[in-house]
Amino acid sequence: MIDRRTFLALMAAAGMPAQLAAQAAQPFSRDWLINLAREKSQTDYIARPLIPEPWRTMDYDDFQHIWFNAKKAIWNDTDSPVKIDLFTAGLYVERATTIHLVTDGQARVLPYDISLFDKTDDFPDLPIDDTMGYSGLRLRAELNQPEIFEEFMVFQGASYFRAIANKQTYGLSARGLALRTGDPAGEEFPDFTDFWVEAPRADADSYIVHALLDGPSVTGAFQFTITPGAPTTVTVQSTLFPRVDLMHVGLGTLTSMFLFDETNRNRFDDFRPAVHDSEGLLIVNGNGERIWRPLANHKTVEVSAFIDDSPAGFGLMQRDRDPESYADLEAHYDARPSLWITPDTNWGAGAVELVEIPADREIYDNIVAYWRPREPLQAGQRYDIGYRMDWGDEPAGLPDVARVINTRIGKGFDQIKTVFAIDFAPHPALEGPLDDLTIILRGTAGEVSPPILQQNPGTGGLRLNFSVLPGDAPLIELRAQMLLNGNALTEVWLYRWTV
Secondary structure, eight states: OOOOOEEEEEEETTTTOHHHTSOEEEHHHHHHHHHHHHHHHHHTOOOOOOOOOHHOOHHHHHHHTEEOOGGGTTTTTTSSSSSEEEEBBBTTTTTBEEEEETTTEEEEEEEGGGGGEEEEESOOOOOOTTTTTTEEEEEEEEEESSOOEEEEEESTTTTTEOOOOOTTTOOOEEEEEEESSSTTTTBBBEEEEEEEEOHHHHHHOOEEEEEEOOOSOOOOOOEEEOSSSSSSEEEEEEEEEEEEESSSSSEEEEEEEEEEEETTTTGGGSSSEESSSEEEEEEOOTOOOOOEEEEOOSSSEEEEEEESOOOOOOEEEOOOOOOGGGTTTTTGGGGEEEEEEEEEEEEOEEEEEEEEEEOSSSSOOOEEEEEESSOOBOTTOOOEEEEEEEEEOOOSSOOBOOOOOOEEEEOOOTSSEEEEEEHHHHGGGOOOGGGGOEEEEEESEEEEOEEEEEETTSSEEEEEEEEETTTSSEEEEEEEEEETHHEEEEOOEEEEEEE
């Protein structure tokens, strides 16, 4: 029998953090986690305990005086290709998340250790008890230079997580599950209560994180297989067990920010031409149509549903990569990722829903998009749902048509009509005579003028112009597209105009 000191030394040599060496191990597998989620769904929901009150009530400025010491990252002194940073619970995160590390099928709890964090002298002396813990984790890997570990993914807060492609900056987020988004009765936010991070091989280029989802209405087991790069891909395998019938559920949920651009610039007194993490919703529906819906910051909450069957994919895009389009040398909105969701099976009938919430500052995430199944998820049943996420630029392999690169909206010279200018990117299909093209332009209300199609020397593509006289209509749905001999040459442009 070896003594404790020798045991700890052997565990460290094997790549196990010292904090875990003395912890009891428990066998772990995805099947075990699925069974745990199933068992929890058959019992009443019990919220995790709140962390100590002084941690919950501290102000934002005080919380900035504590941060994780990257030199103490998990697996920092090993040959692991990924390092893990930790976030402490506190301030906005009032309940701790349990983090487990998995080595050779054995899981150990990572205990809370305040010594992993650096603090300034101004940080208050706060109590630590058994309720205290971490709020999430960050993954870092060698993306550009040997021995320089750069972050590429964060899990933190409810079921939120976010990732970036190489050399991008964080923007929009994703969620494990959305429940009742935009409902008058209020939204439910189930939590990732536990994470299990598998120790990777030294030559691994993909990393696996598991999570247990728990909330009043549902439990679930999630597996994330993460490959950083350009794009960073995340393959999600989820198994859900509803406690109650889920009438309004969102799968592949994306959360972003849109404040203003050329569609509503007149409402904001700002030196920048545009402020947004995402500028449009892109959908390839079950019929192969490629749909572009510019985002909007309406004066009231607006919910749009794009009815479909078996969608090929959808996502929130940040298309404009020109820094001068934003003129913000700190936020770098030009480097924010787009996120594309590709279902791994036939998701059947439902709709891509888009929720647009009014916002007056860029600190608010006011855009939500997700797939809503037509049929409710029934209590006591098992649902296996998988999809791939591509975090980066626009996804490859989409239908080859001219894409929309800008939408401009403003009053005409008479200050009565509303003028729309839609710019399409250069594309070989649009290089023929303009008279040969068929223009589809429709509005659900008001008077829509005949369209005018012109070459745009500024973009090298085409611009479609028209005006709308709304009359008394408070809302108008608009649709535009160009075809040749019945074949689509451009994306379907959709827009909801509101007063």
